[in-house]
Amino acid sequence: MAGSTLEIKDLHVEIEGQEILKGVNLTIKGGEFHAVMGPNGTGKSTLASAIMGHPKYEITKGTVLLDGEDVLEMEVDERAQAGLFLAMQYPSEISGVTNSDFLRSSINARREEGDEIPLMQFIKEMDSTMDYLEIDKNMAQRYLNEGFSGGEKKRNEILQLMMLKPAIAILDEIDSGLDIDALKVVSKGINKMRNDEFGCLIITHYQRLLDYITPDKVHVMMQGRVVKSGGPELAQRLEAEGYDWIKEELGIEDETVGQNA
Amino acid sequence: MKVDTQLPYDKEYITQYSERRNEPQWFRDTRLKAADLADELPMPKLEKTRIRNWNFTNFKHEVSGAQIEKYEELPEKVRVLLGEKSANDNLIIVRNNDVAYASLSKELEEQGVIFKDIFTAMSENEDLVKKYFMQEGVSVDENKLTARHAALLNSGVFLYVPKNVKVEKPIQVVFWQEDPEAALFNHVLLVADQLSEVTYVENYVSQNENEESVANIVSEVFALDGAKVSYGAVDNFEKGTTTYVNRRGTVGRDATLEWALGQMNDGNTISENITNLMGENSLCHAKAVSVGRGDQKQDFTAKIVHFGKESEGYILQHGVMKDNAASIFNGVGKIEHGASKSNAEQESRVLMLSQGSRGDANPILLIDEDDVTAGHAASVGRVDPVQLYYLMSRGISKQEAERLVIHGFLSPVVKEIPIETVQNQLREVIEGKVY
Numbered sequence: 281m282a283g284s285t286l287e288i289k290d291l292h293v294e295i296e297g298q299e300i301l302k303g304v305n306l307t308i309k310g311g312e313f314h315a316v317m318g319p320n321g322t323g324k325s326t327l328a329s330a331i332m333g334h335p336k337y338e339i340t341k342g343t344v345l346l347d348g349e350d351v352l353e354m355e356v357d358e359r360a361q362a363g364l365f366l367a368m369q370y371p372s373e374i375s376g377v378t379n380s381d382f383l384r385s386s387i388n389a390r391r392e393e394g395d396e397i398p399l400m401q402f403i404k405e406m407d408s409t410m411d412y413l414e415i416d417k418n419m420a421q422r423y424l425n426e427g428f429s430g431g432e433k434k435r436n437e438i439l440q441l442m443m444l445k446p447a448i449a450i451l452d453e454i455d456s457g458l459d460i461d462a463l464k465v466v467s468k469g470i471n472k473m474r475n476d477e478f479g480c481l482i483i484t485h486y487q488r489l490l491d492y493i494t495p496d497k498v499h500v501m502m503q504g505r506v507v508k509s510g511g512p513e514l515a516q517r518l519e520a521e522g523y524d525w526i527k528e529e530l531g532i533e534d535e536t537v538g539q540n541a
Numbered sequence: 542m543k544v545d546t547q548l549p550y551d552k553e554y555i556t557q558y559s560e561r562r563n564e565p566q567w568f569r570d571t572r573l574k575a576a577d578l579a580d581e582l583p584m585p586k587l588e589k590t591r592i593r594n595w596n597f598t599n600f601k602h603e604v605s606g607a608q609i610e611k612y613e614e615l616p617e618k619v620r621v622l623l624g625e626k627s628a629n630d631n632l633i634i635v636r637n638n639d640v641a642y643a644s645l646s647k648e649l650e651e652q653g654v655i656f657k658d659i660f661t662a663m664s665e666n667e668d669l670v671k672k673y674f675m676q677e678g679v680s681v682d683e684n685k686l687t688a689r690h691a692a693l694l695n696s697g698v699f700l701y702v703p704k705n706v707k708v709e710k711p712i713q714v715v716f717w718q719e720d721p722e723a724a725l726f727n728h729v730l731l732v733a734d735q736l737s738e739v740t741y742v743e744n745y746v747s748q749n750e751n752e753e754s755v756a757n758i759v760s761e762v763f764a765l766d767g768a769k770v771s772y773g774a775v776d777n778f779e780k781g782t783t784t785y786v787n788r789r790g791t792v793g794r795d796a797t798l799e800w801a802l803g804q805m806n807d808g809n810t811i812s813e814n815i816t817n818l819m820g821e822n823s824l825c826h827a828k829a830v831s832v833g834r835g836d837q838k839q840d841f842t843a844k845i846v847h848f849g850k851e852s853e854g855y856i857l858q859h860g861v862m863k864d865n866a867a868s869i870f871n872g873v874g875k876i877e878h879g880a881s882k883s884n885a886e887q888e889s890r891v892l893m894l895s896q897g898s899r900g901d902a903n904p905i906l907l908i909d910e911d912d913v914t915a916g917h918a919a920s921v922g923r924v925d926p927v928q929l930y931y932l933m934s935r936g937i938s939k940q941e942a943e944r945l946v947i948h949g950f951l952s953p954v955v956k957e958i959p960i961e962t963v964q965n966q967l968r969e970v971i972e973g974k975v976y
């Protein structure tokens with residue numbers, strides 16, 4: 281058994297009555313790293329949010345299955361329990377809730393009542409993971425994302441990823457706002473997750489993250505659809521030549537979702 | 542409901558009550574004068590809360606409480622406030638208005654700290670009590686309820702910390718209304734003399750979900766020049782009690798007063814917390830949290846008045862409303878002429894958990910001086926669905942996510958409660974009220 285499988289089939293999503301995703305198809309298996317690339321406003325975050333169950337997004341058509349189970353029928357917490365994780369582009373700030381209490385609640389939510397993670401074990405794991413990600417120790421006691429810098433928020437998402445060990449993770453613009461050192465640290469964390477069981481969908485509109493994390497497959501999104509898929513060489517071509525050649529190839533003038541091809 | 546506006550207790554009753562207790566003449570006179578005023582004066586003026594139908598007159602005035610010999614006699618409700626066998630040696634337990642247990646460490650006693658029943662203090666520390674009792678702080682004639690307070694006073698504690706004395710361990714008082722009909726006309730008089738330091742924590746506990754009663758509480762706190770006072774409170778009267786609580790601070794030069802109030806009553810409540818920053822460079826943090834549930838109506842005022850130059854006042858009020866509860870949160874920062882370089886900040890936030898609940902935040906800044914800074918933030922809203930989504934996306938259930946957000950919302954005050962057992966109890970009260 282090589283981990284879980286996430287299948288996205290013909291996914292259509294609306295926000296406030298406007299269709300943003302217009303039929304996305306994508307399958308991610310345990311052990312695989314996929315990259316979804318595309319300029320701003322092409323529907324990448326919408327895809328991630330719809331899979332996780334963000335309250336603003338309405339699914340009008342299509343299915344999302346995790347190991348054959350209908351994800352769209354699940355509450356958000358059930359999706360997480362089933363093995364999904366989303367590192368958000370804009371994580372929420374929650375005042376008065378310490379990072380460490382939040383993480384412990386998240387871990388315990390996956391365990392049976394009476395089988396909570398022992399406090400010392402939790403502290404040890406959190407400490408060593410924070411060390412690995414070069415996160416300042418006082419972040420454990422700070423309120424969840426409150427007053428965090430952009431980079432701190434991203435590291436904190438990866439801290440959660442590493443502590444929660446999901447089956448399939450979606451990382452939405454995990455590289456944005458990071459300087460090169462931070463980017464290296466975050467990549468190191470993500471690469472540490474790599475094994476036969478773990479599947480990952482990395483969303484980015486820069487190629488530079490893929491210098492540190494080599495994807496198995498690369499997909500390009502435009503106008504709310506996956507318009508091109510390929511291997512790692514596709515990312516390299518995008519870095520060298522940008523997106524214009526794809527637009528030309530497909531006859532797309534405006535790649536954002538407001539437009540129809 | 543029939544509502545009497547006049548009390549069933551007249552001047553003759555008051556005279557006899559006072560005589561039975563051998564009170565000094567000056568205090569008997571104060572009571573009788575107050576009784577006259579109580580007839581004449583209007584009820585406190587509340588802009589947005591109607592109190593016409595609240596019970597202010599149906600209660601039992603004279604009750605008594607037996608001495609507490611053993612920790613085991615205390616009900617669970619009181620025990621949780623004290624922790625294991627009560628490690629606190631600076632503790633008073635008031636049971637049905639009588640001091641039923643009192644202890645003060647030898648060390649503090651030797652340093653001249655006074656911590657006792659207010660009636661005893663009237664005789665034994667007459668000068669001090671006379672000087673501060675309802676003089677510069679809360680006046681007898683502010684309204685009908687302050688006058689009734691003086692006329693019918695039946696409980697109280699006096700705490701005095703002499704000059705330069707720094708009390709390290711918190712001083713705790715538990716007011717336990719064991720008799721469900723017992724009215725509490727309670728006065729807390731706390732005087733921290735120059736350059737002294739003290740932490741005081743009080744708890745109000747009643748057991749009257751069904752029986753009607755009244756709590757009329759006045760706290761006067763004096764932080765004299767250079768003193769530091771930290772005042773924590775958890776009010777936890779049950780549904781039957783109508784509460785009027787008036788906590789007033791007077792802060793001298795270079796002195797600090799920090800309030801942390803957990804306003805967790807289940808009955809209708811008027812709570813007023815006013816601090817006068819008299820001295821130059823005086824500082825006050827007035828923090829309060831509350832939870833409203835059922836049909837209860839509450840009116841909260843947090844007000845800081847700046848008289849001294851370079852004085853700083855920070856108000857923070859956070860309230861959670863559920864069911865059909867309604868609350869008004871008044872926040873008032875007032876800077877008097879001459880209080881230059883002062884800073885008045887306030888934040889009032891209300892979180893609504895149900896369709897039927899109501900919460901109003903009224904931030905007010907009144908400024909009579911040019912060279913000052915001031916600011917306010919106010920919000921009334923629901924739990925942010927995107928915050929819940931974020932928490933739930935980590936596997937946390939919706940209910941647990943809401944719990945985290947609510948506790949987080951109330952934590953700026955809860956974490957300021959000075960005694961850990963009381964802090965934990967406040968968390969549990971919140972938990973009990975919200976779920």
Ligand SMILES: Nc1ncnc2c1ncn2[C@@H]1O[C@H](COP(=O)(O)OP(=O)(O)O)[C@@H](O)[C@H]1O
Pocket residue numbers: 295296298300318319320321322323324325326327336536537538
């Ligand atoms: N909250 C919203 N309300 C209305 N429209 C939105 C909202 N969020 C996104 N959109 C629309 O969806 C498009 C795609 O957004 P998004 O999925 O965030 O793109 P990407 O992540 O690729 O930059 C945006 O260009 C915008 O037009």
Ligand SMILES: [Mg+2]
Pocket residue numbers: 324325326369453
């Ligand atoms: Mg995006």
